[in-house]
Amino acid sequence: MTKIISSALMVCGTVLLACSLLFAQVQRPGEYPRGVKPSPMMNFFVTSEPIGDGGNLGGLAGADAHCQTLAAAAGAGNRTWHAYLSTQARPGQPAVNARDRIGAGPWYNFKGEMIAQDLAHLHGDTMELAHQGNNLNKLTGLTEKGQIVPGLYDYSDPRDNDWNYAKTTRFSTRHEMLTGTQTDGTAFTDAQDHTCNNWTSNASPAPGRGGDLNASDGRLNAQIGFPDRNGGGSGSWNSAHGTRGCAQEDLPKTHGIGLFYCFATN
Amino acid sequence: MANQSVARQHAYVLVASLFILASCLLHAQFNTQGITPPPGSNPSPAKMTFFVTSVGMGKGGDLGGLAGADAHCQALAAAVGAGGHTWHAYLSTQARPGQPAVNARDRIGTGPWFNWSFAQLGAPQNAVISANLGELHGDTLVQAQRGSNLFKQSTRNEHGQLINGVGDTPPIQHEILTGSKWDGRAYDDNADHTCNNWTSSTTGSAQVGHSDRIGNGSSWNSSNATKGCSQTALESTGGAGLFYCFAIN
Numbered sequence: 108m109t110k111i112i113s114s115a116l117m118v119c120g121t122v123l124l125a126c127s128l129l130f131a132q133v134q135r136p137g138e139y140p141r142g143v144k145p146s147p148m149m150n151f152f153v154t155s156e157p158i159g160d161g162g163n164l165g166g167l168a169g170a171d172a173h174c175q176t177l178a179a180a181a182g183a184g185n186r187t188w189h190a191y192l193s194t195q196a197r198p199g200q201p202a203v204n205a206r207d208r209i210g211a212g213p214w215y216n217f218k219g220e221m222i223a224q225d226l227a228h229l230h231g232d233t234m235e236l237a238h239q240g241n242n243l244n245k246l247t248g249l250t251e252k253g254q255i256v257p258g259l260y261d262y263s264d265p266r267d268n269d270w271n272y273a274k275t276t277r278f279s280t281r282h283e284m285l286t287g288t289q290t291d292g293t294a295f296t297d298a299q300d301h302t303c304n305n306w307t308s309n310a311s312p313a314p315g316r317g318g319d320l321n322a323s324d325g326r327l328n329a330q331i332g333f334p335d336r337n338g339g340g341s342g343s344w345n346s347a348h349g350t351r352g353c354a355q356e357d358l359p360k361t362h363g364i365g366l367f368y369c370f371a372t373n
Numbered sequence: 374m375a376n377q378s379v380a381r382q383h384a385y386v387l388v389a390s391l392f393i394l395a396s397c398l399l400h401a402q403f404n405t406q407g408i409t410p411p412p413g414s415n416p417s418p419a420k421m422t423f424f425v426t427s428v429g430m431g432k433g434g435d436l437g438g439l440a441g442a443d444a445h446c447q448a449l450a451a452a453v454g455a456g457g458h459t460w461h462a463y464l465s466t467q468a469r470p471g472q473p474a475v476n477a478r479d480r481i482g483t484g485p486w487f488n489w490s491f492a493q494l495g496a497p498q499n500a501v502i503s504a505n506l507g508e509l510h511g512d513t514l515v516q517a518q519r520g521s522n523l524f525k526q527s528t529r530n531e532h533g534q535l536i537n538g539v540g541d542t543p544p545i546q547h548e549i550l551t552g553s554k555w556d557g558r559a560y561d562d563n564a565d566h567t568c569n570n571w572t573s574s575t576t577g578s579a580q581v582g583h584s585d586r587i588g589n590g591s592s593w594n595s596s597n598a599t600k601g602c603s604q605t606a607l608e609s610t611g612g613a614g615l616f617y618c619f620a621i622n
Contacts, residue, residue: 230518231514231517231518233514234511234514234517235555237511237514237517237518238511238517238555238556238590238592238595239555239589239590239591239592239596240520240586240590240591240592241590241591242590244539244586244587244591245539245540245585245587246539246540246587255540259526260526289515290515290518290519291514291515291518335525336520336524336525336585336586336587336591337524337525337526337585337586338524338526339522340522341519341520341521341522341524342520342521342522342523342524342525342586342591343518343519343520346518346519347519
């Protein structure tokens with residue numbers, strides 16, 4: 108009897124070990140790494156939390172302050188942090204390009220892994236660099252807390268599209284980063300809105316055409332990109348498609364919650 | 374005394390079993406990728422005009438030349454009811470004496486190409502991979518910066534399943550044979566980039582791209598060279614000898 112129990116225990120132990128090893132191999136998206144602090148080199152991160160008022164970030168100043176607060180809480184407040192966001196030209200107010208706000212690089216993530224060497228590498232300024240791509244991907248696009256950002260089907264929950272659910276968990280799809288930017292990192296120059304009125308609007312426009320990723324037809328929306336290079340429109344990190352609107356509830360409809368990229372300028 | 378000991382051991386078994394169950398459940402919850410297409414899909418494999426081979430040919434970089442690779446595409450497609458198209462492998466071959474180079478991009482028709490199934494925003498569909506050759510290859514700077522719709526969730530095999538990529542449970546199979554440069558054309562230097570035009574399973578090397586667009590940059594068709602041409606060499610760096618298949622009609 109004891110022998111049977113012992114061998115049962117042995118088997119269980121082995122299975123347990125194997126299972127834990129398998130499980131330990133990958134950090135679940137959204138999960139905090141245990142006992143790990145950000146690399147002192149960290150000068151890039153994805154915000155772990157949204158501001159929470161949709162496309163109204165309080166303008167660039169409000170977004171920068173969010174970056175700075177999150178960085179400080181993670182012990183990286185000694186740098187000057189800027190949000191990777193563009194604003195569009197308005198009468199008497201020139202456009203601001205996201206790429207002009209983030210210093211010169213190189214940029215490193217939570218683990219000290221290099222995201223890009225310089226502005227040209229980050230944006231793919233030449234055909235060769237553009238084809239090669241930068242080093243931002245699902246496993247390097249980490250939050251200031253070291254989390255992998257949950258992407259498509261990491262957690263197959265239909266409630267991912269509902270902010271009332273998404274705000275209760277760290278484990279829902281949220282891989283759309285607000286950028287308001289074209290692929291080369293500059294502001295849009297057309298007459299349509301791509302920045303939720305320069306990050307001051309939380310309005311929910313009338314629905315666009317059914318099934319569209321974008322609000323489209325000139326409605327208020329924000330251009331987004333994917334740190335995991337894995338989503339509709341294209342796999343672009345900074346300019347894949349627009350959102351359905353600017354209200355906080357609009358953002359989850361296409362799998363975002365209003366997160367954005369932060370870069371240190373020094 | 375003996376009874377107490379047995380009881381204690383029973384308790385241990387119970388606790389251990391609970392741990393195993395919990396640990397496996399947690400693991401299963403995470404690993405939702407790479408198994409099945411999204412539920413409720415009703416698009417048809419017959420409408421598919423793009424897939425990644427679900428299996429390699431088993432002999433590393435020896436695919437029996439372009440003809441062998443094309444036949445592999447055709448057979449896999451036919452097995453899932455997509456044999457009504459003419460299928461070509463996305464592979465280049467390099468020039469040899471009396472034998473001009475073949476560019477992968479010249480072999481795959483003009484698009485648009487659709488995968489088996491990708492539920493975008495809850496709407497199951499034969500999702501578009503790329504509208505045309507220019508978008509697929511990034512022929513303009515903006516196209517190149519942006520990338521195409523060929524990304525991890527859309528780049529599926531002929532069964533509609535995902536290809537294991539970086540961060541997934543091994544074996545990772547995201548290194549896809551292409552033998553091509555970024556623009557989809559053959560190399561014109563003297564080095565081997567095609568496992569001797571897809572006939573070598575020993576020496577040489579093949580250029581690969583990443584189906585999840587992760588690894589040495591984010592190129593789907595030209596990110597790095599394999600360490601060799603044997604099946605083992607391909608597997609040692611996260612490949613399996615898989616390749617892209619496109620329908621030309």
